[in-house]
Amino acid sequence: MSEETAGVRARLVAAGVELVLHEGQSAVSLREIARRAGVSHGAPRRYFPTHVDLLSAIAREGFADLAARVDATMRDAGPAPRARLAALGRTYLDFAATHRGMFELMFRHDLLDSGRLRLRETSLPLFAVVADLVAQVRRPTDAPAPVLAGALWANLHGIAQLWAWGSLPLATGAADDDALLRAALDAHLGPLPS
Template sequence: MVDNVYMTNAKGRPADTTRSRLVAAGVELLESDGLTALGVRAIARSAGVSHGAPRRYFPTHAQLVAAVARSGLDDLGTEIAPVLRDRSTPPRDRLVSAASAYIGFAQRRRAMFELMFRHDILVGSGADLRSLSLPMIAELHSVVAEFVGDQYSWTATVRFWMSIHGLAVLVANRALEPMAALIEIDVEALVIDAVDAVG
């Protein structure tokens, strides 16, 4: 097995691809087999490196798992940030689109979505995942503030995020399906209701 493979990055410096291979293998295992599959040996085997190789890049299991979670946060930010920043679109529409993207991410990538919010697993990893999540929250707040006309509307932002996150969890876990036997569940309408409740 190969432990160290080096390539040149865009700036002409050596880029350590073993680290990125480990993270990519972790993402793939997470999304195919769930959180319980994220063992160091399983990730190393999937990445095609020796079982000791991950320790050179991630001294603890928590650091390796946090790097996998960071990949998911990056992907979520890539989907949502452009929607929130689109000043040509009214704030209400941006909130609806961002909420729909958030729920869609949770639905498509349920295990990753779960990991990203498992603070009991990620705490102490030293990965500073807040450096990714706080800017997203700040962008969300700026759109909520624009929508409600109050720059101090942090309560509205939290209330909106709680509604959308709760809906995302219910949709991702298919928990709304039993209710569908009793009433028609329209997720898009629920998103719009959550947005309008903020305004």
């Protein structure tokens, strides 16, 4: 790939990221991305074969951002696996709340399942971190670590989604999602010893 091609591709992705972060995933159009990138409205098709390819490249940036945040969290969380899981969960929920459009874009099935950019492979390292930590704290009677990690991830994702929709604050009366995070960890890993 030429330097010029890489530069235009990078500008298109950066413009798409900004659009998603500030206006949400539903505002993303090829024409608006091109306008913000300062290229012709036909340029995105020359650099990305399909709209899904461009959206996948934008979502990949979201996964990279989330991974960097999780890495920083893991450095600061200390050695205890459960505390690390709690910190990772907090990071995940905070990312979902503050980067709503990107969070929604990152987990669109059509993007995760698209073949060319292998977006699913970009999301799996985060799951591996969760599964590794769960393996360190699971009880012998628990489900296998990957299954338990999957249930915990699904729970966190559900908390993020239902919180954003306003369903959980309404149903629980909670002012924030901290209690829900603790409850999810307790439900999947058992309560902390007294």
